[in-house]
Amino acid sequence: MAKITNDFFDQVYQVVRLIPKGRVTSYGAIAVYLGAKSSSRVVGYAMNAAHTQKEYVPAHRVLNRNGQLTGKHHFETPFLMQELLEKEKIKVINDTVQNFDKYFWDPTEELKL
DNA sequence: GTAATGACCTTGG
DNA sequence: ACCAAGGCCATTA
Numbered sequence: 274m275a276k277i278t279n280d281f282f283d284q285v286y287q288v289v290r291l292i293p294k295g296r297v298t299s300y301g302a303i304a305v306y307l308g309a310k311s312s313s314r315v316v317g318y319a320m321n322a323a324h325t326q327k328e329y330v331p332a333h334r335v336l337n338r339n340g341q342l343t344g345k346h347h348f349e350t351p352f353l354m355q356e357l358l359e360k361e362k363i364k365v366i367n368d369t370v371q372n373f374d375k376y377f378w379d380p381t382e383e384l385k386l
Numbered sequence: 387g388t389a390a391t392g393a394c395c396t397t398g399g
Numbered sequence: 400a401c402c403a404a405g406g407c408c409a410t411t412a
Contacts, residue, residue, distance in 0.1 A: 300394055311407045317393040344393025
């Protein structure tokens with residue numbers, strides 16, 4: 274399936290894999306990094322197809338702008354996402370990451386195109 | 387080919 | 400300050 278969007282998806286997956294351990298980011302940040310800030314939804318959609326990729330994608334490190342685990346329900350188990358985040362020493366309360374701004378990992382700042 | 391949906395974000399009242 | 404609606408882009412039915 275050589276589609277045009279495949280490239281965009283691949284970019285998203287690459288960025289997500291580049292997220293350091295114990296760090297999180299938002300869909301919008303990735304969208305901005307890819308130059309499609311308006312396509313924040315597409316980033317989330319890419320995550321939806323993330324589990325279809327060969328390589329594992331740490332989608333649990335990708336949250337919305339509010340720091341909420343909106344996509345936890347899309348994981349194999351709703352608890353898996355929070356479990357993984359807690360393993361990264363990240364406190365998750367009520368499906369929300371604490372100190373989100375502190376753990377926030379901005380690709381545009383770190384990768385600095 | 388058209389219509390509806392979605393792991394979102396921004397702006398208006 | 401809080402609540403509601405629209406917009407953007409790609410995928411699926």
